[in-house]
């Protein structure tokens with residue numbers, strides 16, 4: 001991939017992306033019209049005016065409300081196709097995409113509609129966009145574990161093409177200890193395990209996500225810097241942390257990008273990657289996150305290579321694909337001089 005002026009784009013993997021968080025306001029209005037849904041804010045300007053967040057919950061309220069426009073398989077497919085187009089422009093070469101099955105079931109949308117709509121597009125993502133992909137079913141931690149177990153059972157029974165499970169939604173007050181059986185069940189089924197932790201929640205949630213749930217990757221994890229023993233543990237084990245800088249600023253997890261702990265995390269030797277989380281809500285896709293970091297911290301080519309390399313190595317892509325992408329990354333670095 002190259003920019004319009006011919007410069008190569010940093011090749012990267014995106015490991016922390018909620019597909020429902022890629023629903024751009026324009027597509028929300030288009031799908032609402034298609035499905036005869038009346039939105040509380042039916043104009044582009046009115047809808048956009050809602051995108052001011054004070055914390056995670058204030059965002060989640062809008063994120064779940066906007067999902068009402070996703071009704072048919074074609075809606076899920078259109079959303080997924082739009083994401084892949086934008087991801088390609090951002091230099092994403094491998095993407096592990098989360099979706100929230102419980103949020104759709106709760107609205108009366110059959111699991112098969114969401115799964116078939118998203119996965120039909122992911123199945124052709126390499127041929128159409130040059131992006132290899134995997135699908136992760138994320139479970140809502142503000143709902144009971146039994147509900148998650150029931151939905152995981154349905155996904156397994158229908159042989160849904162998922163590579164793993166995740167844990168998302170309102171973190172504080174919903175500790176990892178609530179989901180031990182869910183993660184045990186997913187591990188037994190051969191699924192990969194990731195979970196949000198340390199976004200708004202305390203360092204103890206990150207410890208428990210590792211020790212009680214056995215998660216292989218931590219989504220966010222930025223509050224680890226408050227606990228030096230935890231930082232040591234994460235650094236020693238090179239546990240991947242999928243950091244989302246623009247998300248953290250927009251959800252007020254940090255005051256400003258300048259105050260973001262990312263430079264400290266890198267200096268501590270942590271395995272950090274850069275991701276976009278819910279790019280339609282937080283001001284941009286992977287490329288915008290990298291650009292903001294370069295603007296703010298003046299990251300050089302070596303640091304960008306390290307961040308992109310971490311994303312590739314921490315992915316669940318096949319080894320041969322990782323090698324291919326690491327070679328592309330080496331070529332990018334060589335072109336930087």
Ligand SMILES: Nc1ncnc2[nH]cnc12
Pocket residue numbers: 018021056063168169170196199247277278
């Ligand atoms: N940043 C985030 N944290 C927790 N749950 C989410 N669901 C979608 N985006 C999320």
Ligand SMILES: [Zn+2]
Pocket residue numbers: 016017018168196219277
């Ligand atoms: Zn997230």
